[in-house]
Amino acid sequence: MSDKLEIRNERVFSTDRATLFDTFADPDKLALWWGPEGFTNTITAFDLKPGGDWLITMTADNGTEFHNRWTFDNVVEGELIRMTHHEPVHVFTLDMRFAAEPRGARLSWRMLFDRTPENEELERFLHAANEQNFDRLERLLEERKRER
Template sequence: MTEITDTPAFEVINTRRLSFSPAQVFQAFKDPEQLQIWWGPEGFTNRFETFDLRVGGSWLFTMINENDREFPIVKEFIEVTPQRIIMKHIQPMHDFVMTITFQPGPDETTDLTWIMDFAPGQDDGLATFLHAANEQNFDRLEAHLNSL
């Protein structure tokens, strides 16, 4: 549990319109074989241990950067629908809830939004880095969907 400090909570918000239907974008997240390909910023790969996409389910995986440094990740799914996924990041170094929405846009497009709500006391100096990393993640998702 995060200790309460004078550092306020903060959010990181990324949005992108993708030229794919909400069902296609949701499927790229729902299918662990696809997700493993595109999840994470540029230069990262993933090794999934558990991906149980249901309310109360866990997602346990390791992200590996270009220098082979490993980052074990634990998430728990709070809400799962084709329109929205909410998950809790369960680790002391980053205390946040992430909401992913898949909203229909014009002409079979999707407005994909990621909101990372950080608990008070977290290092808000990460916000700029995380915003850029999420944009790289969107780039990887878009490239993956274009390759299908």
């Protein structure tokens, strides 16, 4: 058994890779889809470059606020964002890979956590929450397509 817990999610979206990447790289768009269903977001810092910070407050539909602090570790325009989540609660890394596909663009997420009993309990929840993230992103992309 590995000392790391890995959570993977991926989906092909019916858009091009540059547009898909932009939905993360543009904090105004990112705030509209980040997080599981029922959350709204306020982004107070977003410096998309290695060493840059991302500060986001995620507010649940019951009003509970979750202040999140991230650091961007590596950014390759249109291809890769690697970042570290520092708080709250657990530290982990997230790789977001963007790839062109015949039917659109693929977004692959790979989260790496230290293997702890607490993180193992979170695994199923986080996989489902990531799918909700992707659902929200898909809806945003469809809305933008209709607006054109």
